[in-house]
Amino acid sequence: MRSEICSAPDLSRVYHVLVVGGGNAALCAAMTAREAGASVLLLESSPREFRGGNSRHTRNLRYFHDSGNRHLTGPYLEDEFWNDLLLVTKGQTNEELGRYAIRESKNIGLWMEQHGCRFQPAMRGTLHLARTNAFFLGGGKALMNAYYACAERLGVEILYEATAEDLEIREGFFTSAAFDHRGVRRTARARAVVLASGGYQANLDWLKQSWGPPAENFIIRGTPYDKGRMLRVMLDQGAQPVGDPRQGHAVAIDARAPKFDGGIVTRLDCVPFGIVVNRDARRFYDEGEEFWPKRYAIWGRLVAQQPDQIGYCLIDSKSIDLFMPSVFPPIEAGTIRDLAARLKLDPVALGDTVQAFNAATRPGSFDPAALDGCATEGIEPPKSHWARPLDTPPFYAYPLRPGITFTYLSLTVNRQGQVIMQDGAPAENIFAAGEIMSGNILGQGYMAGFGMTIGTVFGRIAGKESVRYVVERLKRS
């Protein structure tokens, strides 16, 4: 690993722009501001190896484009994009900002490529999104590597293991940030600040405030560094919140996943092909309600509502090859009774549940690629599709836990990316970009690759507008 090639920043100077955070939005802001001529200091709380926040776990970005190109198979226009956003958020979005973000994303892939991003052609694994989303060659970490290299080349000063802890703000006016750098508390001064430090989904104490003790059993799918410090500081300083603090994007993932940073490989796609029981060996929701991509995001909450926040997806050998392989091998047994023993579930209760489920299935033409109508009869909860009896050993189980991806509570911003304070006025030199403000646009649900869209668009806006502010300020003085 190369050492940090940038020299230690000069903290006695006043930078034009301070960027707090080191993910996609932060780098887009830093590169844009630096290209506009500003001096830029970027504080990334993680060590170099884990830089990039949650962006390092991403894989693609959705953007508005008039026609297909080398990596997109066709056009994706504003109205379709907007309708998709309305659909996933069920209207929980700000039309002005949402449409603005979509319009500003037009052909943004080109700008990304100019800053080192490489896209991959549409391939087997990406086809279902190949028209709307461009996939980064090698994924989000490769994108972050490219952006960091570009930012270094441009002369952005980067400090790793630098965790911003507090902001000096007087009447909505930012002057400096206090941060911890490898155990030493230091101060960075700047004429404007861009807050791009993510949500608070890795802050279990904060999650517990909304979710109660069950949050202790949540797994955090992304970076452990997103503690929401800047979000907290700004809310305490009187910034206007937006987004439901009781909501987060949570999916059911393999319970054996690491507590943090397990990323994509911990997901499980087996639920529609089996049954899911809780700690008491009871089913609790229709496993075959819809296609999995349309349902996986509700299963995090469903499992979170079960005792001990644990579930077990059971399938038999008929279904083992029907879904994407996952990182941990299934727990396997020759009989349901043995499987119960392995899972430390009550074997009688599990036997009864499986027997009742099997008895409720009906013959039909099972088709994993369609809503096949293979439904149970006379059982609660029902299973609406893909209901086949669990009768062919060996039997397999995957333990499930809620895995939280991101939180919705955000800072309200305007079109310039300025943070809006409680009185409705924008803080003139405090800008926000990325997950810390995504709740303005994504108030509910999720749409693949759209977090990166918001980060890229508002990162660039915050970079540009912060420099515009600094220039005007310098002209006045």
Next chain:
Amino acid sequence: MSSSVLKEADRVMTICNACRYCEGFCAVFPAMELRRTFTAADLKYFANLCHNCRGCYYACQYAPPHEFGLNVPKALGELRLETYAQFSWPSALKGMFLNNGLVVGLVAALSVAVVVLLTLLFKGHAAFFGTHTGAGAFYRVVPYAAILLPFTALGGFILVSLWKGMMNLWRETGGKPLDLRDLAAHRQAVWDVLRLRYLEGGGEGCNYPDERFSMVRRYFHHAVFYGFMLCLASTSIAFFYDHFLGRPAPYPFWSWPVVLGTVGGLALLAGSGGMLYLKKHMDRAPASPEGFGMDIAFTALLFLTSLTGMLVLMFRETAAMGTLLTVHLGFVLGLFVSMPYGKFLHAVYRYAALVRNALEQKRGNA
């Protein structure tokens, strides 16, 4: 899964198969995606399909210090080394793969010493240190039969050995002998080799010497490959001139053997020199430490062979010719002897893996 190396490769590829972000880099990941679980045969096939471009290491969200600690190039590199020992023929000599760098170095040194000493012993000082010009000048230092017989015998042995090794790999990684007759698959594989498609790392090159993308390794490798081919062509034409036209070496500068040999030799020199430079300066984290000596020894031997060859050409009309020629022949001998037991194997095994890949991608299943 017998060895810990196989187990590690299995662990790594299982995690990769649940992620698949790297599928745009090379052929290994699309091949992986055709499978849900991996047999030892599958993993050995992947190991030989991997071109060690390292794109997947720097892009990996699970690379060390992440607790998953994924290092695909290293895991596959270590397994690749094991397959060399396992598949090479005759297997009685597979001990040569332990400490291969040292072994190949010793073989080369010994070969040079043997050629020089035998020449001195049989031809004497006068011939060795004399100046020779005109037709058959080289043979006055090293006799015709002393070149032809050992190298023909060795060449035959090498061909048999490489063929047997390739067939071992083909069989052991689950290929059927009949599949080798698929011409379209060979066409695809040859094309992949000729342009070094998988050192393009998805378009931007591979990550040498550090995490930045660069075409430099691909260009150096091209120089080695085409340089080697030109030298082979030069030698073949010279053989033809000598045996069928009755025109023994040395040849004038503007003759096919010398022109091809010169261009090839310079390319080989630049390519192997560049590869050695990259090896020395590269980030070692994604590399298998056991394979390092093997790579260095083989590349250095190529470098020294082409260097001494060029020196022979430059000084063939001086009294230094005898020394240079015998040293050059010594290195060639070392290269030949170590060919079936060193890095050269990658050319054959990689090719077989590419044919296999072309076949299964065409069929859409493993």
